[in-house]
Amino acid sequence: MAQRFPPSQPTPSPVQQPQRYPTPSGPPLRQYATPTFPLQQRPGGFVQGGGMGSGMMPRPQQQPYNPIRPPIPQSQKRPSDVRPPQQQPKGEFPHTSAGGSSGKKKKKLADKILPQKVRDLVPESQAYMDLLAFERKLDSTIMRKRLDIQEALKRPMKQKRKLRIFISNTFYPAKEATETEEGSVASWELRVEGRLLEDSKNDPNKPPPLQVKRKFSSFFKSLVIELDKELYGPDNHLVEWHRTPTTQETDGFQVKRPGDKNVRCTILLLLDYQPLQFKLDTRLARLLGVHTQTRPVIISALWQYIKTHKLQDPHEREYINCDKYLEQTFSCPRMKFAEIPQRLNPLLHPPDPIVINHIISVEGTEQKQTACYDIDVEVDDTLKTQMNNFLLSTASQQEIQSLDNKIHETVETINQLKTNREFFLSFAKDPQQFINKWIISQTRDLKTMTDVVGNPEEERRAEFYYQNWAQEAVCRYFYTKVQQKRAELEQALGIRNT
Structure with missing residues (x-):
């Protein structure tokens, strides 16, 4: 019967002994070409009188030695349903354990789906699955609409509005100088202002949409006021304003000149079209029925x-x-x-400017005389602002994300409860067999946690050493020892020869 060696004792390391024998004479030691010994195999076990190889069992023909333990037979494997349910503190889940935010697993749509076993046990859960399918359809529809809105924002969205222009003038008569006040000559003041009119199509009961008030000058590229050349001469009869990259927008334009006679003036307003518009040649305009439009x-x-x-x-x-x-x-x-x-x-x-002929009257003393003109202008559609706000809004996304997290946590809780139910149901069916399997499972887990090498329970039995791998291990053990002794001997001979 084979002798049992305690696995806890480490193999003693070889101690180099002093040279006790003289250098042998004769031919040197013969080297073998293969890492095996030339054993004299006889049927029946050991070789009698085989010299160094005597007493060794014949090496069977089998696969090369694998230091990894042989696989556990299927009958000895741990069943999958004997592990106790892992108890988690309330409100705490595996993905939120130590490891920080980098250790959190990415939540997917599959994590929301209830297992089939749960659906079989709880028929009411089918309503949740129907809602989940409806949510996927709704998300797909919203995504398509968002893409449509993004494409729509790439195109200019304009709507026509009425811009009412107010042209007013005030006459200031001459004043004679007095002891307390200085005198002044007769003069007049011309003001050009305007504002957008409310859209008449809007419902009067509905509050108007919030808009950013635009300055009057923002609608125009240039403004020219041409006064009577006979009254003010060739150098002082033009008042011009042209837009530049550094222009400051204003609510109106004001011109003040001396004079006590009625003045004919021409106001030229060139709209600032965005995108640019062009006036077509007369023949092409008649052919296409288009007067002023964008190039596309x-x-x-x-x-x-x-x-x-x-x-x-x-x-x-x-x-x-x-x-x-x-x-x-x-x-x-x-x-x-x-x-x-x-x-x-x-x-x-270039498009034609808007031409307004106006007479600056000086008949009324310090009385404001106003004339109104309505012109069509294009402004950004208010829907464009709402579209931008919809795309940039994140309030609903945060709420949806919070609800998704609650759903994931609830599904994880349901899965944990399902595991607990299967655990206790197995125990209720066959307590004895369940406890045996559970102890075996816990034993294997304990050995894995404590890093125990080998299997003491199996190693203490003689049958463990009659397996095929034991013969391979014995041969390799003796071969390693022989090689070690041979290296020590050659090292000692080399030192003696020198």
Whole structure:
């Protein structure tokens, strides 16, 4: 019977002994080409009188030695349902344990889904699953709408509004000098102001949308007031204002001049179109029915005219066969569609200014006389601001995230309770077998936690050493010892020879 060695005793390290024998004479030691010993195998076990190899068991033909323990048979494996439920403190979950925010696992949609076993036990949970499917559809719809809004914001969104211009003048008669006051000559003052009118289409019961008030000058690119040249001469009859990158916006313009006669003046207002608009050549404007528009709208109207009159070449689709009107306008019988923007440039002119003829009256003394004019202007659609606010709003996102966290925590709690139920249900069915399996499971967990090497319970039995790997281990152990002694001997001989 094999002798049992306690596994806790470490293998003693070899101690180098002093040289006790003289150097042998004769041929040197023979080296073997393979890491095995030439054993004289006989049926029945050990070799009698085999010299160094005597007393050793024959080495069986099998796979190379693997230092890793052999796998545990399926019958000895720990069942998966005997682990006790892991108790978590209330309100605390595995993903929120020590490790900080970097250790939190990323929550996914799959973490919201209840296991099938839970749904079978609780039929009411199907209502939750229906809500979950509806939430996915709703999220998909909202995402599509957000993408649509982002695409819509890339295009200019304008609406037409009425801008009411107020042109007023006040006459100040001459005053003679007195002992207390200085005298002054007769003069007049002209003011040009304006404001946007409320949209009449809005519901009167509905509060108007919040808007940022625009300055009067922000609607115009330039303003020119031309006075009577005969009264004020060629050098003082023009008052001009032009927009620059550093222009400060204002609510109105004011002009003050000396005089006591009625003055004819012409006010030229050039709107600041965003995006830029152009006035079409007269012939092209009559052809397309467009007077002043942006470049994309003009090209689209021209393409519509080409399609309507079937002017695209049937064979060479990139060419346009001009009819007599287009030929007169573009001065060519045929042109490529890609050439249209370039050929349109000479036919596009700056838009006409708004011209207002006004008479500055000096009949009333220090009485303000006002004239009103309404013009159409384009302003940003208020819906654009609401779209931007919708895309930038994060209040609802934070609330949704908070609710999602609660759902994840609830689902994790349900899964934990399911594990507890399966644990106690297994115990109720067969307490004895359950406790045995549980003790085996806990024993393996304890060995894993305490880093115990080997299996003392198995190693104390003789059958453990009759397995196939034991023979391989014995051979390798003796081979290692022989190699170690041989190295010590060669080292000692080398030192003696020197």
